Amino acid sequence: MTTPLFDKVALIGIGLIGSSIALNIRDRGLAGEVAIATRRPETLKRAEELKLGTSYHLDPAEAVAGADLVILCLPVGSCGAAAAAIGPHLKPGAIVSDVGSVKAAVVSAMQPHLPGHVHFVPGHPIAGTEQSGPDAGFLELFENRWTILTPIEGTDPAATERLVRFWKATGAMVETMTAExxxxxxxxxxxxxxxxxxxxxxxxxxxxxxxxxxxxxxxxxxxxxxxxxxxxxxxxxxxxxxxxxxxxxxxxxxxxxxxxxxxxxxxxxDGDTLFDLFTRTRAIRRSIVEAGQDTQEANFGRLKPRKDPWNEGSAPGE
Amino acid sequence: MTTPLFDKVALIGIGLIGSSIALNIRDRGLAGEVAIATRRPETLKRAEELKLGTSYHLDPAEAVAGADLVILCLPVGSCGAAAAAIGPHLKPGAIVSDVGSVKAAVVSAMQPHLPGHVHFVPGHPIAGTEQSGPDAGFLELFENRWTILTPIEGTDPAATERLVRFWKATGAMVETMTAExxxxxxxxxxxxxxxxxxxxxxxxxxxxxxxxxxxxxxxxxxxxxxxxxxxxxxxxxxxxxxxxxxxxxxxxxxxxxxxxxxxxxxxxxDGDTLFDLFTRTRAIRRSIVEAGQDTQEANFGRLKPRKDPWNEGSAPGE
CATH class of the missing domain: 1.10.3660.10 (6-phosphogluconate dehydrogenase C-terminal like domain)
Structure with missing residues (x-):
């Protein structure tokens, strides 16, 4: 990446997703500056120790000043309050997004607080682990995973396209659909x-x-x-x-x-009903492996079988 | 292992579990001879190609002749019929076992067909992958996993103990309890x-x-x-x-x-009810990892986080 996609990105929240985005921006050069805001001083300190950004803020309003991309990396329930806090401080023309796992409710909670002069493009990277916190992030989290964007009706397609490019630069595949x-x-x-x-x-x-x-x-x-x-x-x-x-x-x-x-x-x-379902579900697993959404290694690779284990045609048990 | 634990073992069925037992016997020297029986000629042929035994039989009665350990490695529903087929051909003093995931029903199905002169010690190795067939087996399948034995009341403790030693030699941990x-x-x-x-x-x-x-x-x-x-x-x-x-x-x-x-x-x-449960279940996960029953690697190690990810004390999201 020679020219950064954005001059300044503000990340509000720096958990697993926020820190993984930060590492992508830093290590792939996706933005000139990265302002990080989080509520807890100890989390902010940790983000700074990990060198995840270029400036660190307890006040999100301060972090978004001058940012041309703002991403809320917060639990879904905190997005409304955060939008209210940053709304008046957003730069005209800025893109505002989030990473919440729910979209319609986040749109309802955030939209009333956002000024008309910003582009609101909600997003959801379908990636994660069971870990949380700024130490949990890693560069490859979004690689080969889907990120779904749910632009509001009437959003400038150029803004959406710019966010698509940002996500693709992290290695993600991107699809857009309605929030519902x-x-x-x-x-x-x-x-x-x-x-x-x-x-x-x-x-x-x-x-x-x-x-x-x-x-x-x-x-x-x-x-x-x-x-x-x-x-x-x-x-x-x-x-x-x-x-x-x-x-x-x-x-x-x-x-x-x-x-x-x-x-x-x-x-x-009724053994037939059970057997029919159990056979049908096996085919779906096969499709997921074929679609590259999982490994075919037995037991997630916890155990090591001797050879190609996807032995679909074999006789069961006996 | 210098002296084999058994002179001759017969394995009836050669799927994932049967073939993994066969590899343990072969590679760790747990028996002098291994007779393999299975219903389908093509499966038997494959077992022979993989060199899983020392003799190969389509008739289980033939396989058990002279065996001092017979293990049925079959789907639970096939154990009764197999016991009926081998019952009259079992050597006096032989230990008869199985690997079924259900025990009370298998005991009811098998016991009527077994002569009084054998020791019936049902078993269940809690190990497996989603794969099946003779190609799916591997030496380490039972390592550090539990095998449960459910000896029938009145069984000679020496017979149970001998089977315990056999399973421990595969790397398994062994516990006994009632079938129920x-x-x-x-x-x-x-x-x-x-x-x-x-x-x-x-x-x-x-x-x-x-x-x-x-x-x-x-x-x-x-x-x-x-x-x-x-x-x-x-x-x-x-x-x-x-x-x-x-x-x-x-x-x-x-x-x-x-x-x-x-x-x-x-x-x-009612967010509190949800939050309380979700917190409680996290603690159980921690116990399982501490008990060595799983890895703490994020996402089963599918993804590689940067450092120790079990960041239990960290703040979520923000």
Whole structure:
């Protein structure tokens, strides 16, 4: 990157996503200056120790002064208040974006606080780990992952295009859609799976017939993967569920309906229904591996099989 | 291992578990001879090409002749018929075991067919990947994983002890408990998580508002991990659910009850209930990592963070 895409970027919030964006800007030269703002002095100090920006601020209004790109890297529930704080200080023509996992609610919360002279292009990089904080960020987080932009109707296409170029420079693939459609897609691929993972880990912890130490000891067979998901940041996820309520409740209703039908199949020993579903889901896994969205290594590469393990045509068990 | 633990082992079925046991016997010298039996000629041929045994049989009765350890490495639903086939041909004093993920039903299915002069010590190595077939096996599959043995009341402790030594020689940790308790533990740590994973992948595939290609494209955020689990062997899992019905239905009822309460919390914007659960589940994850049952690498090591990522004390987002 020879010419930076932006003169000055302001990052409000410097957790996993914010620090990963900061590393991309720094190491790939995407902007001349990076102002970092965060609420807690100890987090700000850590960001400075990690050399994530060029200036550090406890007041977001101060950070956005003169910035031509402002990205809110905050839990969804904090975006409205942050927009109110920075609104009057935004430079005319600035692009304002965010990284929230929910879009319609963030748009409603932020838009009233943004002046007419800025371009509001909400965004969501579908990337993350179960870790949080400024130390969790890394340069490759967005590589080969999708970032979804949900520009408001009437937004200048040139502003959207400029933000697309920014995200592509981090290695991300970019797609645009409406905020409402984004929220439905994410409800099924992310929000409901997380809720279910949190839920089963909670159910297991509350059993009397099986002790918690047994659950921990014998977790290797499926449950363990749920606990990884259920270790995700509590604040962020609380905000997601409260802010994508309608879509989550709709998808959850379908999930529960389908689960009730599986429960019935088990009760009535209807093996065919189970077998048909289990065969269908295997094909979807194959598509995801083919689409490059996951590795085909067994057990996420935790274990090392001897050779090509995607042995789809083989006979099961015997 | 200088003296083999057994003169002759017979493995009935040579899928992921069977072939991994065979590699352990071969590469660690745990037995003098290994007879392999499987129903399909092409699978048997593949086992021979991989040099997994010392003799190869389509008839399990032929394989068990003279064996002092017989392990059924079959889907749970096939164990009864296999026991009937081998029962009359077992050597007096032989130890008979299996690797099924369900124990009480397997005991009921097998025991009537086993002569009084053998030692029946059912077993379950809690190890596996989503792959199947004789090519999927590898030497390290059982290493640092638990194998549970559920000896029948009145079993000669010397026989159980001999099988414990065999499993420990593969690198496994071994625990004994009743078949009934095993089935409850596995229902919550394995069977219900698998059912839920299968279910949500099925739900996602059936949506009209979100296309299947969108589900595949944007799967990275949680859903993807469920698809790995939901790619597990359909026959094996159908048999597990049909054979551990009571325990699975009990755990499922609790799961659904808890999920209904989370659904209510979302509907009524009860953020505290969500936050409390999400904090509690994070602690359980930490215990699993501390117990050595999983790695703390972010995203199963799919992505590489810069430094120690288990940044538990850090502030979320902002």
């Amino acid at each position: 459609h984004h929220d439905l897609v994410l409800a099924i691929v992310s929000h409901v799976p997380h809720l279910i993972a949190y839920n089963i880990v909670g159910t297991a912890a509350d059993l009397e017939t099986v002790t918690q130490s047994e659950v921990i000891k014998f977790s290797a067979s499926g449950f363990r993967d749920f606990t990884r998901i259920a270790a995700s940041d509590p604040t962020m996820w609380r905000d997601i569920f409260l802010n994508n309520r309608e879509a989550v409740l709709e998808m959850l209703a379908r999930f529960s309906e389908d689960l009730a039908s599986l429960q019935r199949a088990i009760r009535w020993a | 308790h095993h089935d409850l533990v596995l229902a919550i740590v394995s069977h219900v998580p698998h059912l839920i994973a299968y279910n949500i992948v099925g739900t996602a595939a059936d949506l009209e508002t979100v296309t299947q290609s969108e589900v595949i494209k944007f799967s990275a955020s949680g859903f993807r991990d469920f698809t790995r689990i939901a790619a597990s062997d359909p026959t094996m899992w159908r048999d597990i659910f049909l054979n551990n019905r009571e325990a699975v239905l009990e755990m499922l009822a609790r799961f659904s009850e808890d999920l209904a309460s989370l659904q209510r919390a979302i509907r009524w914007a």
